[in-house]
Amino acid sequence: MACPFFRPVQRLDGGGWDPAPRLTLFDAWSGVCTAAYDWTPPEATQREVCNCGYARGSCGRFPAGEAADAVRFSLLRERLIYVLEKDHAPIEHGEIDPVTDPREPLASQARAFLESWRSLLPRTVS
């Protein structure tokens, strides 16, 4: 799960994780924290917190009183579905078009999810 305030910008390499955790966006992404104002956290924070969600209480930038703790995505018959979670339970879900949806950083997370997912697909040889 990713933090709802994290706007992914670029895929990171595998880093030192062994084994790598299951991440909402498949890969770890570097990006920007949009809580309050845009800020680029240190890479370790991005890997361990921003990409993993549930930062309430462990990240000083996580705003008090915000509803969602984390975001996850799934593909359902070619529809991209997002789920906002709080206390490990869904509080909002729906379909998202990563190209036209105006909600940021949710739309950027959706695009990152798709890019990482597509990179896992077997390449066809022509």
Ligand code: SF4
């Ligand atoms: S720095 Fe904290 S509030 Fe900002 S995106 Fe990362 S985990 Fe979320």
